Amino acid sequence: MDADVIVVGAGLAGLAACHELVTAGRRVALIDQENAGNLGGQAFWSFGGLFLVDSPEQRRLGVRDSLDLAWRDWQGSAGWDRLEGPGAEDEWAVRWGRAYVEFAAGEKRSWLRQLGVKLTPMVGWAERGGGAAFGHGNSVPRFHVAWGTGTGVSEPFADRARDAAKQNRLTFHHRHRVDQLLVEGGRVIGVSGAVLAPDDAPRGAPTNRTVIGDFTLKASAVILATGGIGGNHELVRRYWPERLGAPPREMITGVPAYVDGRMLDIAAEAGARLVNRDRMWHYVEGVRNWAPIWPRHAIRILPGPSPLWFDALGRRLPHPALPGYDTMATLKHLRTTPDLAAHDHSWFIVTETMLAKEFGLSGSEQNADITNRNLLGVLRSRLGKGAPKEVAAFRDKGADFVVADDLETLVAKMNDLTDQPLLDPALIRRQIEDRDAQMDNPYAKDVQVQGIHNSRRYKGDRWARASAPHKVLDPQAGPLIGVKLHVLTRKSLGGLQTDLSSRVLTPDGDVLEGLYAAGEAAGFGGGGLHGYNALEGTFLGGCIFSGRAAGRALSGRN
Ligand SMILES: Cc1cc2nc3c(=O)[nH]c(=O)nc-3n(C[C@H](O)[C@H](O)[C@H](O)COP(=O)(O)OP(=O)(O)OC[C@H]3O[C@@H](n4cnc5c(N)ncnc54)[C@H](O)[C@@H]3O)c2cc1C
Missing domain, CATH: 3.50.50.60 (FAD/NAD(P)-binding domain)
Known part of the structure; x- marks a missing residue:
């Protein structure tokens, strides 16, 4: 022995x-x-x-x-x-x-x-x-x-x-x-x-x-x-369940390459039983890391309640496909809606105010203040004004981020990030104006806006995660930021x-x-x-x- x-x-x-x-x-x-x-x-x-x-x-x-x-x-x-x-x-x-x-x-x-x-x-x-x-x-x-x-x-x-x-x-x-x-x-x-x-x-x-x-x-x-299979896209595709439609042609990777899943089949050869291989937990808010460590290194945005989420054709996602609500329902919506399945991405549109308070990035290296146990840094970056430095770096250097002072310029820049200009600025403007019209009262019929008010009733969100309700087209809250989102593979x-x-x-x-x-x-x-x-x-x-x-x-x- x-x-x-x-x-x-x-x-x-x-x-x-x-x-x-x-x-x-x-x-x-x-x-x-x-x-x-x-x-x-x-x-x-x-x-x-x-x-x-x-x-x-x-x-x-x-x-x-x-x-x-x-x-x-x-x-x-x-x-x-x-x-x-x-x-x-x-x-x-x-x-x-x-x-x-x-x-x-x-x-x-x-x-x-x-x-x-x-x-x-x-x-x-x-x-x-x-x-x-x-x-x-x-x-x-x-x-x-x-x-x-x-x-x-x-x-x-x-x-x-x-x-x-x-x-x-x-x-x-x-x-x-x-x-x-x-x-x-x-x-x-x-x-x-x-x-x-x-x-x-x-x-x-x-x-x-x-x-x-x-x-x-x-x-x-x-x-x-x-570990699981998240670093092995071939296995992710092989076990991708029919209920989630077809896997995207392009996915980005939320785990290091050693999460290769090889051992699972080796164990099965020795007589072990594998179950529920079709159940996986991949995120829909993935962005390409501007400073990658592993291949196709992706970072997940942990969004607060306010970002506006649009599909590849520029339609606002329906409840419960809202930021922070229901990962699997959102993935299913994006992969099984007939005219969306050909597209691998979706979009956030946010104000600078939302980005600063509501964007978290998952990962130890994306949260240096907490990782390094820097109390003063945490207070400054989480409760102070402006985006945490890692979020600002993505806004400024990330391949999936575009910034503009007005909506039409923003949508033009978003269209530049895809092969075809799929987004109609007029359609996006109308939906944002509809949503903004819901912001004049502390109650609303828009489910996402209701969710923002609900969120603000929880102290933890009000202090650190949910920005004060505001209109997306309010220039005081700008500039506007568009973020191209990809499916990020993570857990089995x-x-x-x-x-x-x-x-x-x-x-x-x-x-x-x-x-x-x-x-x-x-x-x-x-x-x-x-x-x-x-x-x-x-x-x-x-x-x-x-x-x-x-x-x-x-x-x-x-
Ligand atoms: C960026 C990021 C953020 C996350 N955030 C959270 C969070 O906030 N909360 C949460 O609960 N979870 C989170 N997770 C998920 C969580 O970290 C993982 O699910 C968990 O750590 C997996 O641990 P494990 O020990 O099962 O496998 P792993 O950490 O993958 O370790 C498996 C090890 O096995 C080795 N190995 C594999 N095959 C072989 C072989 N054949 N021979 C020898 N060695 C082999 C690998 O090299 C690896 O070192 C996050 C994950 C990531 C990547």
Whole structure:
């Protein structure tokens, strides 16, 4: 035996498993195809949003939340519908969903705090849903931002792994790519694969795949924490569901290239069951990064409630395809409306006032103030005047941004960003004037305008996320900004089916002895704890919860 347990994947899920194993005195081999500089995987790059229920941060902002409300929201969002018959794909997903919401309403916050994860006082209101009391969406704000963004979540776990390595309780195997699971007598007994040539590319940048040797490692159990498929557009297209129409011809990428999904089929060859592969979580507000780190590097705009959203032909998107409401419904609208399917993009039109207050950018490097724990910087950039510097940089340098003082010039510039001039300035003007006519009262018939007023009743939004209601054509709020939006690939909601101990199951529903899975590779637990939709901030916690479960199971602690 080379170790008690082999963990494949040094992202957050793998690191959470390592923490439990090392704490319980197990010897761990941690394998990753990337170099040491990539420890923490995607979580390092993340915004650090954490789904918590009934937290002190929520209460301070006047939010009343409960396990009951969160579970209603979760079920409405998940829409699990593969529950019938033997071996139903959602059988374990539902149980994981319930356990996870209990975790988020229970010990998640205190457990993370004890490990050194701190929170900002900000609680965002993501995915407000489709407008029904039961259905997709967060009834209340639940998106808690970690102090340090993603690094504030991943580094406490990475530090523990580094310390364990110094004490010879954990061995890193960087630049080792697992190509096969070793199975003997129906039990997974180890892994084999390729040793890749050293590469000192900076974190997140693609590294070489030159093979300089091979390796075999054996242990009494293997945990797969190898992430999803978001960096592999070929797999995204292969499993793209019919209900979302055809995938766009051009997509941009919200994850590093190592999120390649290769391990999933390797696990299936060894006897593991993959479920819900057609469930994915891609964003519709992607913009090309003007300073890319990985191939086709895309950044997601986290919009406040006010941007006007138009399709490629210049029509305002209908409710619930509104900024921050319902990611999947918006994607579906854009991909299944017959005259839109040929186009890959949509548009935001905003005022400078909206951009300054309402545009957030997802990612640790796009929020240097919080990532570097610079309190003064946070106060200045979030509560002060003007756009945060990263947002201003996109406005000034981003290939998808155009700025003009008047609407007709703006639309002409937007038309310059597409092969054909698809936008009619008169049509856009009429819709904006209609919308602006709704702004004279503190109530309105326009659903998006109603949403702005609703948003402003929540302190957190009023202070930091929702600009004071104003007319788009008010020159005081200008200049006007047009943003070309692309589909950005990010998360896999399905994956390896696991039981509540993170043990991988076979197509017959039996336990595949010796094999465990956690994080995105396991659809964050059970092969799909989110069902069809996420409430946001649920992924990091899903990695931690499922990684912890695997580590605890292998330490005899659950
Ligand atoms: C920009 C950005 C913002 C985000 N913001 C948030 C947020 O605010 N809140 C939230 O909840 N989530 C967020 N997420 C999502 C979240 O970060 C990820 O879903 C999560 O970190 C995935 O972790 P993981 O451990 O499952 O996989 P990963 O982090 O992808 O790690 C998998 C590791 O496995 C390795 N690997 C894969 N295959 C092999 C192989 N065959 N052999 C060896 N090694 C292999 C990879 O190299 C990689 O290091 C964000 C993600 C991004 C990119």
